[in-house]
Amino acid sequence: MTKYFRDLLLAAILSITSLQALALDSQNLPDVDEGIVSISTVDPFKRVGYTVGDVIEREVTLTIKAPYKLVETSLPIVGYEKRYKGKVIGIELKEIQHSKVEHKDYATHQLKLAYQVFTNSVVAKNAALGPEYLQLVNTKNSKQLVKYRVPSLDIAVSPIAIFGQVKVENNMSTFLEPLLLKNDQEKTRLKLAAGALVLSLLALLYIFGKHAWLPRMGGNFAKTYRAIKKLPHNDEGLKQAVAAVHHAFNQTAKVSVFNGNVDEFLASNPNFLHIKNEISQFFGLSRQVYFEPSAVHSVGSNPTLWLLKFTKQCRDCERGLIPTTNRAGV
């Protein structure tokens, strides 16, 4: 019961003192003893170049040790016009957010302050956020009110437009980076395009290069495919192409492959089972080209083109891929 009355009495005292505090000018109060309040701030990196309308945010964290408590009515008032030497400085508090966490021996107050610039000038001029004066009351001695000064943050306000001749170099500041257009999207596109270009160049280098270096890419049929693409589209070119494909088969099988031992070749190279029919067609073409001109092959009217596609199929099989179907005469 005693504790209840004591708290009630303290609340009444604080109410009265806060009303009195409104009447008091905080700047005239004595400073709080050193070590009672500790402060940390999160200030904007940009200190210069503000123009009318800019909003500047600042975060202040105060830790106040008992028995002192913050008089919350002394917090900065939104919209209050601050003056310096009787002249409105043109920087107003636009918004304040206050949160506190109380502990047994101390309390932490977090203030998020948003100031807005309402001044302009034809030349750059100094300005400041704050200072703000906060009142603290000693809960053990309700008549003892003290102040704590939240230090100001110096900034510079710039004109919206430049009048007259200005030497830019003299007005450059290390605190203000040049205004840049956002180009993130363009950068991403450029990187993608550069990547595609590099890959394309690698592919071209591989295709037209003499040697292959990727795994399963330098096979006999891959070389043959590149070689027969360069052959002329006539009878002599066709003969050379057929011979080249025979050579590739022989090298792949490590023995001479004929129509009679194709099944053995397929058994030892099952990747080629996908094109069993096409291999049979190839040996039919080879028979007509090299051994029996009167024989009829089944590869259509353009055997050179068919052979090129067949070699590509063989190359795919060699690489462990499933080749696309090669229709006769296409």
Next chain:
Amino acid sequence: MSDVQLADWRNHALTLESEVNKVVVGQQTPIRLITTSIFARGHVLLEGDVGVGKTTLLRAFTRGIGGGYQRIEGTIDLMPNDLVYHTYLGEDGKPHVSPGPLLMSGENLSVFFFNEINRARPQVHSLLLRVMAERSLSAFNTEHYFPHMIVFADRNQVEKEETFEIPSAARDRFMMEIPIVVPNDDAIMEALVFDTKFHNVDALVDTVKPDVLQFDELNAFSSVIQNSIEASDTLKRYALNLWKATKAPLDYGVKVSGVDMNRLVLSGASPRGMSMMLRAARVNAWLNNRNAVLPDDIHAVFHSTIAHRLVFSPVYEMRRTEIAREMLSGIVNAVAAP
């Protein structure tokens, strides 16, 4: 001869094959090779163990070919004149001379079967060589001709006692040496043992349709085949490379396991052997309804026409069959066409 006639003869040849395949089961490859040699007009040496069906096979073919069929058994005391005539005392008490197996059928002799040829003496081999090469014989002051004769001989490679190895010159006269082995198929093996139709060989051979071919037209038709079936330049080069490889297999990278290849081959295939190979390959192409020889046709007859002609160092002669098979397979694998 028109393509129709070529096709007609092909049908006859395939019919003969089919007939023989009915009585000698599981021997499709030897039967195809013998058919090939009949149309290529080449003599055949059969090699195989005892009782594998060599004689039955030849009797079945003889029945299908038609013409005269004579047979003689090779024995150590067989003399050359036993092939030509034999003498006996007749009922009148006077000596008589009768024609021997070679002369008995006269010019109609189509098949002369020499059973176990390696049991006969070299003198007998010499006579046979002449008959095989020239298809003629001088006897009784007369020149006898056997224009339609094909010699089939067999030899038993298992027994070596009291045998005379056929010299390389004699072997070279045979177009083919065909191995006859017991089929691996269990069903066929079971049939050979339990099916009673295989127990009586005479009755079995009698089931073959007789005179499927006209034996006295085979020579002429053989020439037609040889002239009709073409060989391209690529194939000629391929055959030439095969020939060179039989002489110097190491030049083509051919190796045989456990053999010093530098010492192995004393003599490769002969020109006669290669020409016989190509004759047989042409027939094989014809049997497969082709107008030109392919490498596959050569492969079909390569072993049977070449293996017995190779002359190896004496140290390797005991393993001749095995080494020749591996070496020739290596050559086929190593030589490319085109």
